[in-house]
Amino acid sequence: MSATLRTxxxxxxxxxxxxxxxxxxxxxxxxxxxxxIASSAGLLMGGSLLQLLPERRGQGLTWLAAAVLGLVVTGLVLACRELPLTSLVLNSVAAVLVLLTLISAAVLPGLAHFWRRFFGHGLEVALALPLPWIAQALFKAWTSSHYRDPFKGGWEALVFFAGPTLAFSLGLFLIGLCIKALLRRTTIAAAC
Incomplete structure (x- = not known):
C-alpha cells in the first residue's frame, strides 16, 4: 500500500x-x-492535532500530546461554563481552542520553522472547516425531507455524528495533498 493510501x-x-x-x-x-460539550471539544481538538501531524502518527509523543491537548481543552471548556452564552464568547472560546491546537501542532516537531508550520496548519484548518458544516447541512436536509430522527440511533446517528468528522478529515487530507503538490511544483520551478 502506498504512503498516500496509508495516510x-x-x-x-x-x-x-x-x-x-x-x-x-x-x-x-x-x-x-x-x-x-467539554468532552466533545477535547475529542475534536485532540483528533485534529493527530490529523495535522500525520507524518508523526507512529510516535508515541504525538499521541500523548493529543491526549494532553484533549484533556486541557476539556478543562478549559468546563472552566468557561460560567461565562454568558453570547456569540462573542462562544466564538472567542472556539478560536482559543483552535489556536491551542495549531500551536501544539507547530511546536511538537520542534521550534525551528514554527511560524511556517503554524500558518501552514492554520491554512489547512481554515480551508477544511467549512466541510463539516456542509456535510451536516446536507444530512439535515435529507433527514427533514425523509422525516428521520438521527438521535434514535442506528445508521442515521452514525452518519449524523461521523459525517462531519469524516468530511473534515477528508478535507484535511486533500488540502494537505494539494499544498504538498504546489510546494513541489514551486520547488521544481525554482530549481530550473
Missing part, C-alpha cells in the same frame, strides 16, 4: 473514531450537557 486510511480512521465517540457521548445520556 488517507489514517485520516479516515481518526474521523470515524471521532464520530463514533461523539455518538457514544451524545446518545448515552449518562453525563450532563456541560460535560458532553
Amino acid at each position: 488517507l486510511r489514517f485520516y479516515l480512521a481518526v474521523g470515524l473514531v471521532q464520530g463514533l465517540l461523539l455518538m457514544g457521548i451524545w446518545l448515552s445520556n449518562t453525563v450532563s450537557g456541560e460535560v458532553m
Whole structure:
C-alpha cells in the first residue's frame, strides 16, 4: 500500500473514531450537557492535532500530546461554563481552542520553522472547516425531507455524528495533498 493510501486510511480512521465517540457521548445520556460539550471539544481538538501531524502518527509523543491537548481543552471548556452564552464568547472560546491546537501542532516537531508550520496548519484548518458544516447541512436536509430522527440511533446517528468528522478529515487530507503538490511544483520551478 502506498504512503498516500496509508495516510488517507489514517485520516479516515481518526474521523470515524471521532464520530463514533461523539455518538457514544451524545446518545448515552449518562453525563450532563456541560460535560458532553467539554468532552466533545477535547475529542475534536485532540483528533485534529493527530490529523495535522500525520507524518508523526507512529510516535508515541504525538499521541500523548493529543491526549494532553484533549484533556486541557476539556478543562478549559468546563472552566468557561460560567461565562454568558453570547456569540462573542462562544466564538472567542472556539478560536482559543483552535489556536491551542495549531500551536501544539507547530511546536511538537520542534521550534525551528514554527511560524511556517503554524500558518501552514492554520491554512489547512481554515480551508477544511467549512466541510463539516456542509456535510451536516446536507444530512439535515435529507433527514427533514425523509422525516428521520438521527438521535434514535442506528445508521442515521452514525452518519449524523461521523459525517462531519469524516468530511473534515477528508478535507484535511486533500488540502494537505494539494499544498504538498504546489510546494513541489514551486520547488521544481525554482530549481530550473
